[in-house]
Amino acid sequence: xxxxxxxxxxxxxxxxxxxxxxxxxxxxxxxxxxxxxxxxxxxxxxxxxxxxxxxxxxxxxxxxxxxxxxxxxxxxxxxxxxxxxxxxxxxxxxxxxxxxxxxxxxxxxxxxxx
Amino acid sequence: xxxxxxxxxxxxxxxxxxxxxxxxxxxxxxxxxxxxxxxxxxxxxxxxxxxxxxxxxxxxxxxxxxxxxxxxxxxxxxxxxxxxxxxxxxxxxxxxxxxxxxxxxxxxx
Numbered sequence: 001x002x003x004x005x006x007x008x009x010x011x012x013x014x015x016x017x018x019x020x021x022x023x024x025x026x027x028x029x030x031x032x033x034x035x036x037x038x039x040x041x042x043x044x045x046x047x048x049x050x051x052x053x054x055x056x057x058x059x060x061x062x063x064x065x066x067x068x069x070x071x072x073x074x075x076x077x078x079x080x081x082x083x084x085x086x087x088x089x090x091x092x093x094x095x096x097x098x099x100x101x102x103x104x105x106x107x108x109x110x111x112x113x114x
Numbered sequence: 115x116x117x118x119x120x121x122x123x124x125x126x127x128x129x130x131x132x133x134x135x136x137x138x139x140x141x142x143x144x145x146x147x148x149x150x151x152x153x154x155x156x157x158x159x160x161x162x163x164x165x166x167x168x169x170x171x172x173x174x175x176x177x178x179x180x181x182x183x184x185x186x187x188x189x190x191x192x193x194x195x196x197x198x199x200x201x202x203x204x205x206x207x208x209x210x211x212x213x214x215x216x217x218x219x220x221x222x223x
Contacts, residue, residue, distance in 0.1 A: 004157070031209060042201060042213035043158065056209060090157050094208065102148065103211060105157030 003027075004106035006091050012112045015081060021109045023074040023091030032074040033103065034066060035090040043090055049074060050096065081113045118202045123218040126196075132189040134217050136202030139183040144206045147178060149187045151198040152216075158201065161187065192221045 004025045013019045023032065030051050035043040048056035049068040065077040074091055088110050092103040119137040126132040138147065148163040162169055162176045169176045175188040189196055201216040
């Protein structure tokens with residue numbers, strides 16, 4: 001199983017809503033990532049979790065709150081978002097223990113903030 | 115991390131080899147070269163990576179110049195399904211992937 005799954009596929013939310021994005025992998029990977037991708041732009045790194053601990057936060061606004069409750073699951077909690085936060089949110093995971101392992105990406109959640 | 119430069123777009127005829135260049139003139143000795151591609155609205159897909167030597171797998175070949183300042187991804191027999199944006203990434207910190215603007219490869223019948 002080399003799959004990273006993300007739910008939901010699409011999400012529309014108002015600026016006052018609270019919602020969560022979910023990412024799951026069962027490959028035993030201990031590094032997990034959130035990326036944001038605006039239309040016609042490359043993915044931008046947001047957060048990195050290593051062994052369930054947040055190791056990198058790329059100066060992401062606090063309205064995005066990541067959580068890694070266990071080694072298979074990664075959440076992104078969303079609150080008070082702005083229309084400019086509308087984007088494709090990608091999750092990825094990577095095996096640790098050897099430095100050059102590649103990242104596996106999920107299909108993404110397309111978020112629209114109204 | 116070193117920056118990369120790629121042409122914004124390239125065309126390739128179906129069945130022919132697609133050669134995608136990447137310039138990484140400021141690469142340092144411990145930085146790897148990775149290639150990913152992203153088919154429209156899907157998540158990026160790993161293709162291949164290398165450090166110094168040329169590499170080949172079932173998807174592609176990676177040719178890295180001796181001075182490591184540039185590399186070429188080769189898709190030996192491009193198909194319409196290879197139409198995608200191809201990203202060249204150079205990094206030593208495998209938790210930090212910074213995607214450049216990539217090359218949009220258009221495979222035409």
